[in-house]
Amino acid sequence: MTEDRDDKIARAGEYAMGLMTGSDVRRFEDDLSRDPDLRAIYADWAEGLVGLDGDGTPPPASVKTQIDKRLFLGASRTQPRFAWLTAKPMMRGLQVAMIVAASVGVYNYMTGPFYDVQAVAQADTIDFDVRLDVDQRVVLISSLSETLPDGRDHELWIIPDGGTPVSLGVMEPRRRVTVPGDFSFDGALIAVTIEAEGGSPTGAPTTAPIAAVAFTSL
Amino acid sequence: MSDVNIIEDALVRVGLKDRAAFDLLYDRTSAKLFGVCLRVLGNRAQAEDALQDAYVRIWNKAGMYQVNGLSPMTWLITVARNVAIDRKRRHRVTAADDLPVDLRDPTPGAEARVIAQGEQARIAQCMGELDAQKADAVKRAYLGGESYADLADFYDIPLNTVRTWLRRSLISLKDCLSR
Known part of the structure; x- marks a missing residue:
């Protein structure tokens, strides 16, 4: 067996076991995306090591209740923050709102880069793709399916936990918006409203959200 | 449908945001994943929070x-x-309610019962071929989520030495697993 192959085996093993940290992880994942042989070695490791995990322990029922609260509409933690809009009829039209993981820490090749959050919200009227780069404090809008009639625009809002909506401006594909430096992402929501062309004249939402996504810190 | 197929089918459907599939997936897999979290964190409350985070991530990343x-x-x-592991390294909990986590035998009885099967038998056999201390270090790292620094502290040897021998x-x- 060559030294090179031994190194691949050892690195893939370190990665699969979670022993690798920092820049080593990034470098390994770059290699992983380029090297099918390394991917196969890593997959072998992952499949082999799970044999060490014994049988499980049933979690208490409260865990699933909490997960459902976090993931699906009606979460008690996020509901009060919609008080600014709950009286509006369009709220009932909100079909899907998903919690998005703003994960930090361990990078995982299989579940995507840790600083990058992808929110794909599908409501009756809109399908958009927003990414949040927590490190750079940048929100990226990469797609937006619907175009509105003249005189109307989609406006993006970010709402701090317990706070009032902060406008991130009118939504356009491939637009980058920098979030204010003192904004805390933990528990924040992103929402979209339909506003007058150029955005709400008042600086606050004037209609109910057609989509909303909560960011949670993992 | 076999268990593996049921889980795979549910996971694919969770990727399409199918809530019923998510419930099924949770029923079939949460005990196993809770065991994983408990072993890494050694703390029940932390493990419950980690399990929540894990399923939120599964929903989003399926x-x-x-x-x-x-x-x-x-x-x-x-x-x-x-x-x-992420939670462990961020929080470094040493709470009073920490569970005693026996890394040498994470699930006594249960593990023995199924050890004769497939992957478990293979890894157990290959771990048996390692020097006992090194097998213990592998388990500490994999099951306990310990880093090289943790292992260096535990065995009281320099970090680079731990890294080299591990x-x-x-x-x-891997050589044994590939045989």
């Missing part, structure tokens, strides 16, 4: 499952381990 070439259970376990052990272990 669409990426098919691109990685892992079996569904391995993918799920990997997500749970990463969440738990890497050698990994090469031997």
